[in-house]
Amino acid sequence: MSFLCPTERMVLPVLAAAWLLLCAGDAAGGAGGVEGRLVRGTEPVPGGRVAAFASADFSQGPASLSSPSAADGRYSLDLPPGSYYLAATAGALWAYCGQNPVVVTDADTRTWIGFNMSPWPEPVVRTVEEMELDARLSGVALLEGEPQEDVTISLYLDDEDGFRGLGFLRSSPTGPDGRFLIDMVPSGRYFLLARRRVSGLGVGPVVKGDLFAYYRYNPLTLAAGTATDVVLPLVAKRQEKDVRGVDLPEGRPAFEGTVRNREGEPAAGVHVFAYREPTMGHFKPAALSSVTDDRGSYRITLPEPGKYYIGARDGYGDSPSPGERFGHYEGTPDHSITLHEGQRLRSVDITVERVLVP
Numbered sequence: 001m002s003f004l005c006p007t008e009r010m011v012l013p014v015l016a017a018a019w020l021l022l023c024a025g026d027a028a029g030g031a032g033g034v035e036g037r038l039v040r041g042t043e044p045v046p047g048g049r050v051a052a053f054a055s056a057d058f059s060q061g062p063a064s065l066s067s068p069s070a071a072d073g074r075y076s077l078d079l080p081p082g083s084y085y086l087a088a089t090a091g092a093l094w095a096y097c098g099q100n101p102v103v104v105t106d107a108d109t110r111t112w113i114g115f116n117m118s119p120w121p122e123p124v125v126r127t128v129e130e131m132e133l134d135a136r137l138s139g140v141a142l143l144e145g146e147p148q149e150d151v152t153i154s155l156y157l158d159d160e161d162g163f164r165g166l167g168f169l170r171s172s173p174t175g176p177d178g179r180f181l182i183d184m185v186p187s188g189r190y191f192l193l194a195r196r197r198v199s200g201l202g203v204g205p206v207v208k209g210d211l212f213a214y215y216r217y218n219p220l221t222l223a224a225g226t227a228t229d230v231v232l233p234l235v236a237k238r239q240e241k242d243v244r245g246v247d248l249p250e251g252r253p254a255f256e257g258t259v260r261n262r263e264g265e266p267a268a269g270v271h272v273f274a275y276r277e278p279t280m281g282h283f284k285p286a287a288l289s290s291v292t293d294d295r296g297s298y299r300i301t302l303p304e305p306g307k308y309y310i311g312a313r314d315g316y317g318d319s320p321s322p323g324e325r326f327g328h329y330e331g332t333p334d335h336s337i338t339l340h341e342g343q344r345l346r347s348v349d350i351t352v353e354r355v356l357v358p
Helices: 012-023
Strands: 032-040 049-053 074-079 082-090 093-096 102-104 110-112 124-127 134-143 152-156 179-186 188-196 211-214 220-222 226-233 254-261 271-275 297-301 306-313 325-328 336-339 350-354
Touching: 032 049, 032 082, 032 102, 049 074, 074 082, 134 152, 134 188, 134 211, 152 179, 179 188, 188 226, 220 226, 254 271, 254 336, 271 297, 306 350
Parallel strands: 032 110, 134 226, 254 350
Antiparallel strands: 032 074, 049 082, 082 093, 082 102, 124 226, 134 179, 152 188, 188 211, 188 220, 254 297, 271 306, 306 325, 306 336, 325 350
16 A cells, blocks of 8 residues: 655754655665555656655654656665665655555565655644643645545554554544644644544554555644644555565564354454453554455464464454454463464464344
């Protein structure tokens, strides 16, 4: 999946990153990496560069940088094994990679990552005399220039948890004019994301058909006594990650299997979760899969060895909704598996059923 992009002038924390993005040399060679095309709509974007960052905080500057994209928009970026956040810049255009973080293995293969580029207006900040202690954030969410309703904007304090959950603050869903307002925001530094989920759920990973925006000028500083207005160009997620398409990172434990219903039929479109605590629903998962494919297949790479409690459901966060598919791994009494360094378990199969149905 691909996401969107900036203007040439930057707020100061981003200026250094933009300078590196425009002036740095080619990335060092490596066994693996990424390749793809930069486009704006259906037109190729030549002369753009793809940057790889160590985290979603791009103000620190890129760790590696591609050569300029070719006339047809094609680019290639060599990267050593690791996990990266990718973004692309081409003059006034910018794009955020919707597959972030992208895992590069030591295999002699490349992952195809496309970027759909768009211009991002800079934030407009004005002083509001009657506001002394807090800040105000407003803006509009657009898809190809058209206002979008039912989009929720979330403010996160940091990027350490992969922007899961509801965030520190969030707006009410946008109306037909695409406008939003978050009032009485404590002065501080925030990561701004916008989402519209086809599921209608308030939390959960972005899936096919959802709209998404990672704000170009993150982290955004909101100062007391000011009102900041932003424009959020959205992108629609066109496809799910291929849960079988990339080799597992060396040394990271992982497991895979199939999710089925009580009748034994494959359950497509379900997420599998791995928790470190047995009371799964009360904590954020340590890892989760892409949605299961048409065969019910899934795969999860875990952050570290240890004991994990496994479940599967349609949604994410809170309690399961009426009619939602839900189930636990039944291979052990406490629904857990234990993995060692580099271990890979197969056939961790899960059965789901619709809950709270009369």
